[in-house]
Amino acid sequence: xxxxxxxxxxxxxxxxxxxxxxxxxxxxxxxxxxxxxxxxxxxxxxxxxxxxxxxxxxxxxxxxxxxxxxxxxxxxxxxxxxxxxxxxxxxxxxxxxxxxxxxxxxxxxxxxxxxxxxxxxxxxxxxxxxxxxxxxxxxxxxxxxxxxxxxxxxxxxxxxxxxxxxxxxxxxxxxxxxxxxxxxxxxxxxxxxxxxxxxxxxxxxxxxxxxxxxxxxxxxxxxxxxxxxxxxxxxxxxxxxxxxxxxxxxxxxxxxxxxxxxxxxxxxxxxxxxxxxxxxxxxxxxxxxxxxxxxxxxxxxxxxxxxxxxxxxxxxxxxxxxxxxxxxxxxxxxxxxxxxxxxxxxxxxxxxxxxxxxxxxxxxxxxxxxxxxxxxxxxxxxxxxxxxxxxxxxxxxxxxxxxxxxxxxxxxxxxxxxxxxxxxxxxxxxxxxxxxxxxxxxxxxxxxxxxxxxxxxxxxxxxxxxxxxxxxxxxxxxxxxxxxxxxxxxxxxxxxxxxxxxxxxxxxxxxxxxxxxxxxxxxxxxxxxxxxxxxxxxxxxxxxxxxxxxxxxxxxxxxxxxxxxxxxxxxxxxxxxxxxxxxxxxxxxxxxxxxxxxxxxxxxxxxxxxxxxxxxxxxxxxxxxxxxxxxxxxxxxxxxxxxxxxxxxxxxxxxxxxxxxxxxxxxxxxxxxxxxxxxxxxxxxxxxxxxxxxxxxxxxxxxxxxxxxxxxxxxxxxxxxxxxxxxxxxxxxxxxxxxxxxxxxx
Numbered sequence: 022x023x024x025x026x027x028x029x030x031x032x033x034x035x036x037x038x039x040x041x042x043x044x045x046x047x048x049x050x051x052x053x054x055x056x057x058x059x060x061x062x063x064x065x066x067x068x069x070x071x072x073x074x075x076x077x078x079x080x081x082x083x084x085x086x087x088x089x090x091x092x093x094x095x096x097x098x099x100x101x102x103x104x105x106x107x108x109x110x111x112x113x114x115x116x117x118x119x120x121x122x123x124x125x126x127x128x129x130x131x132x133x134x135x136x137x138x139x140x141x142x143x144x145x146x147x148x149x150x151x152x153x154x155x156x157x158x159x160x161x162x163x164x165x166x167x168x169x170x171x172x173x174x175x176x177x178x179x180x181x182x183x184x185x186x187x188x189x190x191x192x193x194x195x196x197x198x199x200x201x202x203x204x205x206x207x208x209x210x211x212x213x214x215x216x217x218x219x220x221x222x223x224x225x226x227x228x229x230x231x232x233x234x235x236x237x238x239x240x241x242x243x244x245x246x247x248x249x250x251x252x253x254x255x256x257x258x259x260x261x262x263x264x265x266x267x268x269x270x271x272x273x274x275x276x277x278x279x280x281x282x283x284x285x286x287x288x289x290x291x292x293x294x295x296x297x298x299x300x301x302x303x304x305x306x307x308x309x310x311x312x313x314x315x316x317x318x319x320x321x322x323x324x325x326x327x328x329x330x331x332x333x334x335x336x337x338x339x340x341x342x343x344x345x346x347x348x349x350x351x352x353x354x355x356x357x358x359x360x361x362x363x364x365x366x367x368x369x370x371x372x373x374x375x376x377x378x379x380x381x382x383x384x385x386x387x388x389x390x391x392x393x394x395x396x397x398x399x400x401x402x403x404x405x406x407x408x409x410x411x412x413x414x415x416x417x418x419x420x421x422x423x424x425x426x427x428x429x430x431x432x433x434x435x436x437x438x439x440x441x442x443x444x445x446x447x448x449x450x451x452x453x454x455x456x457x458x459x460x461x462x463x464x465x466x467x468x469x470x471x472x473x474x475x476x477x478x479x480x481x482x483x484x485x486x487x488x489x490x491x492x493x494x495x496x497x498x499x500x501x502x503x504x505x506x507x508x509x510x511x512x513x514x515x516x517x518x519x520x521x522x523x524x525x526x527x528x529x530x531x532x533x534x535x536x537x538x539x540x541x542x543x544x545x546x547x548x549x550x551x552x553x554x555x556x557x558x559x560x561x562x563x564x565x566x567x568x569x570x571x572x573x574x575x576x577x578x579x580x581x582x583x584x585x586x587x588x589x590x591x592x593x594x595x596x597x598x599x600x601x602x603x604x605x606x607x608x609x610x611x612x613x614x615x616x617x618x619x620x621x622x623x624x625x626x627x628x629x630x631x632x633x634x635x636x637x638x639x640x641x642x643x644x645x646x647x648x649x650x651x652x653x654x655x656x657x658x659x660x661x662x663x664x665x666x667x668x669x670x671x672x673x674x675x676x677x678x679x680x681x682x683x684x685x686x687x688x689x690x691x692x693x694x695x696x697x698x699x700x701x702x703x704x705x706x707x708x709x710x711x712x713x714x715x716x717x718x719x720x721x722x723x724x725x726x727x728x729x730x731x732x733x734x735x736x737x738x739x740x741x742x743x744x745x746x747x748x749x750x751x752x753x754x755x756x757x758x759x760x761x762x763x764x765x766x767x
Contacts, residue, residue, distance in 0.1 A: 041252075041386035044233045045395045050105030050240055052077060057400050060088055061098045061110045063408060065125065068109065076109035078236065079128040081175045082192075083144075083167040084137035084158040084416070085409060086112040088402035091420045093138055093192055099399040100229055101236060106130070112406070113159065113166045116174045119181035128186055130239050132179040133232075134220070135192030136171035138416070140646065142206050145169060148642040149678065150206060157419070160405075160412035169206075172198075176218040187245040188220045189235065196225040196442050197647040199255045199381060200358065200372050201341040203351065203656040205645040210345045210656070213372070213379045215255055221245045223255040227428065227443055229396055230385050252364070253385030258378040261371060266329045267337045268368070270357045331368050332383070336361060340373040348657035349667050355653035356661035362445065365495030387429065387446045394454040397425070403466050421466055423475035423537065424458050426450055426521070430479040431486075431511075432541060433501025433580050434569075435650035435662070436615060436643060439479045445502070446494070449485045452521050456528065463530045471531055476521070477538025482545055482555075485517040500650075500662070503543055504580040513544055515551035522554055535561050539610070542566050542590035543582040549593060556597040560605050564594070567610040570622070571629040578617030578654060578672065580662070584629075609635060613685040614675040615643045616654035620706060623687035627719055628711075636691045642681055696720045 055072060062068045063086060068076070078101055082094040090096045098108045109128070114121035122132075137144070137158055144167065145153055155162040168174040172194050179188055198214040215223050222245060224231045231253040238248055249256060261267055336357060344351040354372075361367045362384060370381040388396065403421075405414055430437075431445040455476070463469055478484075488494035488502075489512050502511045526534045536559045545552050556564075568587045569579055576583060591607060598605040611626065630637070645652035653661045660670045675681050683702055686695035699720045703711050711719040 041230060042234070044100070044229055044388070044392050045103075047104055047233060047237055050077070050237070052107045053105030055107060057102065060402055060406055061086070061095070061102065061108050062125070063110050063112060063406055068125065071107075073107050075107070075127070075129055076125050077106040077129045077240070078131060078133060079109045079111060079125050080133045080135065081111045081114065081122065081179065082135050082137050083113060083141055083171040083175075085160055085414055086110045086406045087414065087417050088404060088406065089417070089420070090397050090399070090401055091138075091423075091425060092416075093135060095401060096396065096399075097133070097191075097229070097232060099401060100233065100396060103399055104233055104236060106236060106240075110406075114175070114178070116168050116171075116178055119178045122175075122178045122182040127183045130236065131187040131189050131221075131245065132183075134172055134175045134179060134188065134190045134195075134218075136175075136194035137167065137192065140194045140197065141167055141169060141171035142204075143644065143646060146206060148644040149681070155415075157415040160409045160414055162413070162415050170194075172214060173218050176220055180219065187222075187239065188218070189222055189224060189232075189245075190214065190218055190220040191224040191228050191232070193438070193442050195220075195223050197438050199223055199225050200338065200354070200370070200379060200648075201344050201351075201374070202647040203645065203652055204647065205652070205655075210341075210351065212341055212374055213255070215257055215379055216374050216377065221256070222248065224253060225255060225381075225442070226253050226385050227388075228253060228385070229388060229392075249380070250382070252382050255379060255381045258371075258380045259376075260378060261335060265333055265335045265369070267371075268334050269337050270339065270353065273336065273357055273360060331366060335369040335371050335380075338370055338372040341375070342373075349659060349665060352653045352657035352659040352661045353665045355648070355650060356665055358648070359441070359500055359650060359661075360498055362440070363495070363497055364444065364446065366498070384444060387444060387448045390449055390451050393428075393448055393450045397450055397458065398454055403461065420474075422462060422469060422473055423477070424455055424462070424473060425478050426455050426476050427478040427484045430483065431502040432480065433499075433504055435578060435580050435654070436569075436612065438646050438649050441648045443479065447483050447485070447487055452517070452524065455521060456524060459525055459528055459531065463528070472533045472535065473525065473531060474535055475537035476525060476534060477536060479538070481536050481538035481540045482515060482518060482551065483541065484521065486512055486514075486544070488512070501580050503541070503582065505577075505582075507543060507547065513547040515545075515548035519548075519551055519554050522559060526558065533561070534559055536564070540564065540566050543586040546586060546589045546593065552590070552593045553597045553600075556594055556605065557601040557603070560598075560603075562604075563606050563608050565608040565610065566590070569610060569612050570615070570618070571626045572618075572622040575615060575618045575622050578651070578660065578662070579612075579615060580650075609637075611637070611640060611688055613640055613642045613688055614681040616651050616674050617660075617672050618675060618684060619673055620680075620683065620687075620702065623684045624703075624706070624708060624711070624719070627687040627690040630688065631690065631719065637688060640685050640688045642685050643675075690719050693725055696724055 058071055062071060080094050080098055084092060084094065086094060088095045094110060094112070098110060101108045109125040111122060111124060139158070144156060144158070147153060154164055156164050156166060159166045172190050172192065176188055176190060179186070195214050198211070200213050201210055204211045222235070224235070231251050234251055235248060239245055338357060339350040339354045344354050358370065361370060364384045364386050367383045369383055372379045405417055427447055427449040429443045429445060429447045430439045431447065433440060433445070459473060462473070488497065489510050493510050499508070502508045507513060522534060525531065536555060568584065569581050570576055571584055573583065594605070594607060613623070643651070645655040650661055654672045655674050658672055658674055659665050660672050663670065675684055683698060686698050689695055690699065700712055703709055703719070712722050714721050
């Protein structure tokens with residue numbers, strides 16, 4: 022009898038094969054005869070050495086070119102090469118003129134423009150909108166090697182270089198800006214990037230399936246502006262086709278099943294929710310339901326009035342002009358977009374920008390395991406391009422000995438954009454493919470010492486996890502499979518991951534397999550065997566997890582589990598560490614200034630940190646990234662997790678620099694430089710009882726003399742040694758000398 026994991030993989034394979042053409046099933050383009058390039062060319066000299074007179078496709082990227090599947094340009098480039106196309110790379114070009122975009126000549130098919138692995142604004146600016154001094158994706162971490170809004174700038178230069186060449190845009194920057202979106206750095210709602218870039222078509226998500234089909238169709242002579250039926254693409258139309266039925270988005274934003282968020286300090290993990298089964302069940306609620314007092318996720322009622330197939334329906338989103346002028350409509354649009362995200366039931370979306378219609382086709386069908394293996398088994402050189410010589414590229418150093426085993430995330434955290442880009446359905450590689458890559462690292466990558474730094478992905482422990490039922494998965498409209506509790510329809514069997522860990526660490530030449538990706542601990546506690554395996558064999562002293570906050574009020578806006586799950590995992594972690602005779606630590610991540618967070622919430626978090634003896638060196642302040650649900654909260658002050666109206670729940674938002682700094686300071690309550698700010702804030706809040714030199718206090722009543730003098734002058738910081746009279750350092754737990762647990766940042 023086959024295991025549940027084997028049945029699950031088989032179901033996913035069948036589901037994918039029935040609904041999408043496999044990416045490895047296309048007839049190769051004629052240029053396949055040129056063979057495989059040792060590295061995709063970045064110069065005419067390299068093209069000449071390969072015997073090429075031209076490139077079929079040129080990819081422009083904001084990152085240095087590293088031929089490794091963790092870097093988007095390399096993965097897409099090698100995938101297209103395997104389809105028979107000659108692919109060139111223009112990496113981090115000088116954008117001051119079009120000349121750098123002519124270095125490889127005119128592409129035969131199209132330019133593919135990407136900002137790189139990160140949104141260029143997130144890459145270049147801190148959460149406080151200050152320019153960063155380095156860039157991890159650039160040789161020697163040199164800053165200013167990419168422009169702001171790189172997709173827009175690169176697109177303009179490509180058009181200047183060769184105006185008649187089709188322009189295809191993609192990457193996370195384009196993906197998350199595919200409709201009208203709030204832009205934190207300019208503090209306004211911007212148009213779809215399709216409008217501003219003047220691109221012919223936008224590919225959102227990971228896009229392997231879309232880019233392969235698009236390339237072959239353009240190669241066959243089909244005009245790019247006529248290619249309008251590929252899933253996972255967006256383009257501009259003048260009007261809605263006659264054979265489509267428009268459905269106003271306001272018909273979808275109606276409350277369905279009401280779910281009460283349980284007390285996070287007493288959460289019973291594993292409470293399922295059958296409401297995700299079908300649209301019909303989601304809409305079957307009674308008018309007299311009175312459980313709506315707690316934060317909720319409202320699901321839309323089905324459109325029973327129409328019998329038009331879903332692939333002939335298009336959701337009419339609020340126009341660009343509407344979402345610019347009305348924050349409530351912006352929050353509503355965000356809510357609808359996220360509800361139309363499941364490839365099994367999502368419909369096309371359309372949003373008017375002036376006289377033009379930005380049309381988004383339904384999300385792409387996820388890759389099957391066989392397709393994932395095909396993509397990751399391509400002949401990557403697994404090193405930076407030789408043009409960089411011995412330069413240090415931090416992003417490469419971080420992942421050179423790691424292996425990506427899956428993609429996607431069904432967590433639904435509102436501050437994260439992974440789901441909006443990669444989707445909620447987990448796409449996993451086979452065990453054999455992962456083990457082959459480890460052996461390739463062992464045999465090919467310079468500097469390998471026997472330690473694999475990570476087997477993971479967006480989340481460490483979602484490998485091979487998915488819905489128990491194909492029918493339920495296709496019809497589900499929930500935003501998360503694990504909030505407010507783990508869905509009863511979710512398969513949480515970690516046995517496949519346990520087996521993979523064991524086989525990986527038994528490979529010849531492998532001394533240690535570490536897990537560096539963030540762990541979803543509310544899932545992990547479902548499998549004590551997995552926690553034991555992880556803790557006793559794959560933790561290098563520290564394990565990072567992300568509670569993000571301690572307070573229910575904030576966690577409900579994040580769609581994160583309560584602290585009951587954290588406490589349960591911590592108990593397991595300490596138990597299994599002790600059994601193995603190891604002293605190991607959890608590294609928690611916390612976010613300051615997340616929408617919904619009050620100063621009182623931050624006080625309670627600071628007190629929690631002190632009770633648990635955490636002193637974090639680094640703290641992440643919330644950054645509103647395009648398309649994230651929390652960004653909609655930040656901009657609109659409304660909660661899109663439930664029905665949005667002018668009178669619906671108002672979410673407190675920390676927008677000013679002073680408040681954001683204060684909330685960050687509460688997490689770093691132990692830092693003497695933050696004490697003056699915290700003392701002043703505590704007095705204003707009527708919490709002077711937390712100021713003093715006892716164990717119950719948060720900050721001491723006195724300031725180190727030398728530090729006080731420096732803070733009052735130029736703000737410089739150093740370890741103060743001189744103390745004011747009466748200040749007893751040895752008795753003050755807030756300032757006692759001890760080894761700090763390492764801090765964490767997201």
